[in-house]
Amino acid sequence: MSITIATTLDLKGLSCPMPIIKTAKAMKTLVPGELLEAFATDPGSVPDFKAWAKATGNPLVESTQEGGVFHFILKKKEA
């Protein structure tokens, strides 16, 4: 099964809490099951994305780091 990303957000250079707020706004536009990926450079975004996913029920499918850039994939929860 291939993974299709519905929306990609470039949040590099933004500091807390902007990455999570921009992500929350973008997630509103997705339909259940769709994926959103985000790239951020603020180290605080790692715990923030994890906590936001847990609090809102939208699963955090991936959270990785490469060369100082954090990469997240969130899945829109079923309605």
Added chain:
Amino acid sequence: MAAEVVILGGGVGGTIVGNLVAKQAEGRAHVTIVDATGIHVYQPGFLYLATGLERAAALHRPESQLLRHDVMLVVDRAMRVDPAAHTVSLESGRQLRYDHLVLATGSRTMMEEVPGALDAHDFYTMAGAERLFKALEAFQHGTIVIGVAGIPYKCPPAPVEFAFLLDDYLRARGIRDQTEVKLLSPLNRAFTIEATSKLVQPILAERGIELTGFFNVESVDPVAKTVTSLEDETVGYDLLILVPPHRGQEVIETSGLGDDRGWVPVDKNTLKHTKFADIWAIGDATSIPISKSGSVAHYEATVAAAEIAAEVKGEAPPAHVYDGRVMCFLETGQGKATTIRFDYDHPPVSPSPARRWHWAKALFNKTYWYTVPQGRLP
């Protein structure tokens, strides 16, 4: 010939820059401040006005009283900056030419950007704070909700401070038992700064203030009296207080000097515009990801003033640049407060709430008029 230094905005930042450039340039600068009202407002006082602890009259003074005699005040609205022609057009039709321009235009609040929220209360303007206090005086029982409808906003800890001062107010009136106080935060903590959030969260719990995390206010239903978040949660209220969305001033947007929200991109150390070498921006007006607060405007103003004074005197730029310094007080209620201090290289630290910080803040509020605008404090 003296250099023309024009400053847009007579708030804390603009006033300090004006006074310091006039002093440090040693007669080689002609300094003009353009301000739409000519009234200097002490915005940190709005929290106290909204909770009945201060009078509106104590929070404003004529800007002319705070300026050196050699700083010219023009009471007019700046409509457009032309960076190629080095001019500022004013509402009256007058045009000012500049050699050095400082954008100290602050921010404006935009409650109209939140669907259904036009009647929500706020403590971000003098009129808003006065109206909120009237509503509190009429309040008898029910649920008071405090939420955040947009980031960035002025003074990140203000919603938490307001919650504590509100708790004091309701206790003093003897109606705290009949009132639920709910604080809705955009993050999973009291506010952006983690260390200080950890310090104040137990105090919120102790005072019975319910904290709901990840609640980014999206819309209000004023008939059903509910507020809904981007995260699809809904909370009911009897009295709603929102931090309104903020954006830069119209003149910034009209002149194409800012980003999509009207915040001015500047070098985070020199505060010079990223595109124009003769334009600086300070305080709320910039897009630097740092607190929008009076202390930031104050520290940045001293840096911008020294740079401009050095340029007009033909000297090398000063070694001291803005290091991201922020210092603020945070009232925790019941006569105590803490402080928050940090800069680009040092994470925020806050001491345990104590009476001395509350008194230090009270003293600062009173002595502000004789020290800060004149640039007498470092």
